[in-house]
Amino acid sequence: MEYVSRVPRPPLDGLIDDLYYLEGAPPYARLTLPPSPSALLIVNLGDPFRIRAGADIETAAYADGCVITMPTRAYEFSYPHRTTSVGVHFKPWGPSSFLAVPAAELCDRPVTLEQVWGRPAVAGLRDRLASAPGPREMLALLEEELIRRLRETAGLELVRHTSGVIAATGGTAAIGDLSAAAGVSGTHLAQRFKELVGVTPKRLARTHRFTATVFGIDPTGPIDWGEVASHAGYFDQAHFGHEFRAFTGLTPTRYLEVRRRFLLEHPGHVLDGWPLPAD
Numbered sequence: 001m002e003y004v005s006r007v008p009r010p011p012l013d014g015l016i017d018d019l020y021y022l023e024g025a026p027p028y029a030r031l032t033l034p035p036s037p038s039a040l041l042i043v044n045l046g047d048p049f050r051i052r053a054g055a056d057i058e059t060a061a062y063a064d065g066c067v068i069t070m071p072t073r074a075y076e077f078s079y080p081h082r083t084t085s086v087g088v089h090f091k092p093w094g095p096s097s098f099l100a101v102p103a104a105e106l107c108d109r110p111v112t113l114e115q116v117w118g119r120p121a122v123a124g125l126r127d128r129l130a131s132a133p134g135p136r137e138m139l140a141l142l143e144e145e146l147i148r149r150l151r152e153t154a155g156l157e158l159v160r161h162t163s164g165v166i167a168a169t170g171g172t173a174a175i176g177d178l179s180a181a182a183g184v185s186g187t188h189l190a191q192r193f194k195e196l197v198g199v200t201p202k203r204l205a206r207t208h209r210f211t212a213t214v215f216g217i218d219p220t221g222p223i224d225w226g227e228v229a230s231h232a233g234y235f236d237q238a239h240f241g242h243e244f245r246a247f248t249g250l251t252p253t254r255y256l257e258v259r260r261r262f263l264l265e266h267p268g269h270v271l272d273g274w275p276l277p278a279d
Contacts, residue, residue: 005139032276037163043113059078068106117149175202
């Protein structure tokens with residue numbers, strides 16, 4: 001697969017981690033994407049892809065693309081034989097500056113791009129992207145569209161600053177201390193987070209702690225799960241195992257098997273890291 005990404009220019013860089021272009025044959029027909037402290041926008045330029053947002057939800061098809069605010073559960077993506085898209089990896093609060101509804105209303109509920117921006121606007125954007133001469137030009141067009149749609153968002157600085165502290169501490173910061181330092185009540189802070197991120201600061205901290213722990217694991221070597229759990233500050237290994245299943249749907253040992261399978265079957269693949277084979 002071809003993968004091209006870049007960080008957008010200000011002021012988008014305060015809302016977005018990167019813009020990306022993806023094209024080619026996916027490594028697996030179905031990939032599981034565990035929750036992470038980020039949000040996603042996809043503009044689809046190929047055949048429809050499908051998303052299952054949890055085992056209790058039916059799979060839905062997305063032809064034009066989708067928006068996913070910060071998830072609390074693993075998503076399963078089903079791809080066509082070849083896929084082409086451009087997209088945005090948002091910071092947790094990023095989508096709020098481009099959405100007309102509170103992020104909490106979209107939590108674990110992917111919506112089509114048409115539902116967010118309207119059919120004519122999305123059709124025009126997709127046509128311009130499809131006519132661009134290459135990936136970098138596509139990303140420039142997407143950046144222009146985002147700048148045009150950028151809107152002021154109340155409470156953004158409070159959420160951005162507090163989220164930064166949570167991220168810097170790997171999710172271990174005491175939320176009560178953060179609200180006190182910001183000079184607001186815990187209720188007010190939680191409300192702002194749900195409006196702009198979709199989840200409470202406590203849930204964001206859980207996600208940061210889990211992803212930091214998993215990204216710190218070397219799947220190629222032996223692993224002492226008790227030591228991993230202790231180092232990450234989990235109460236005990238059972239608590240860590242519960243979090244693992246809640247976030248990925250897998251036990252730690254099964255996760256390791258799946259990660260090693262990806263490394264063995266597709267060494268050095270551009271998607272190696274967080275997505276997992278679901279087949």
